[in-house]
Amino acid sequence: MMARKPRGITEKHQKILKFLQEYYQQHHYPPSIREIGEHLGVSSTSQINYYLDQLEQHGLIERDRGISRGVRLARPPSELVRIPILGPIAAGLPLLVPAPGETYLTDDESYAVEIARSMLPVSDETPLFALEVKGDSMIDAMIHDGDIVVLRPAMEAHNGEMVAIWLPAREETTLKYFYKDREGYLLKPANPSMQPIRIPKSEPLEIKGKVVMVVRRVNAMAV
Secondary structure, eight states: OOOOOOOOOBHHHHHHHHHHHHHHHHHSSOOOHHHHHHHHTOOOHHHHHHHHHHHHHTTSEEEOTTSTTOEEESSOGGGEEEEEEEEEEOTTOOOOOOOTTOOOOOSOTTOEEEEEGGGOSOOSOOOOEEEEEOSSTTGGGTOOTTOEEEEEEOSOOOTTOEEEEEEGGGTEEEEEEEEEETTEEEEEOSOTTSOOEEEETTSOOEEEEEEEEEEBOOSSSOO
């Protein structure tokens, strides 16, 4: 049987990676499958094994199935990148993205997502930021309400790129596919029930960042 292709990393996966790191730093040996489940509030060991199989396929952990504590990070903890979540993408809230080289400041320093460096498609040292998605305008791009999008700061974009944009005249922040034409700009949703947003050349538009990764929120099951 052909192995299933691993899906994108989710909030559950991130919690497992963080728990593996913290547990090892405290005890100097890996946790058991049952301890991982207790930390996540998941009683099914088969479900925990499902998450671990996905992390292993991504190359984020290594497993020795012959021993009870055979799960370990494939990379040292320093390879986990902490990315601040600046807030939601919502109407009436402009994105306060610092200029390149400046430090991100949030009201709650714990409001962040930790991602393995190898999962990030950008290789430069530009600080990344994250936003919480509100609404279902990008559902056909597998981005749902409550998901976290990771972005690289940007002031320009190419046609077809997914970007976070602030529209000052409308007091609206939106996550859409970006297109530029002779008439101005077209911001396309990934939802057939929603219409594109037409922005004339005369209206100001501020690109804040390009999406480089999505962290999906899950409840009991992986997605």
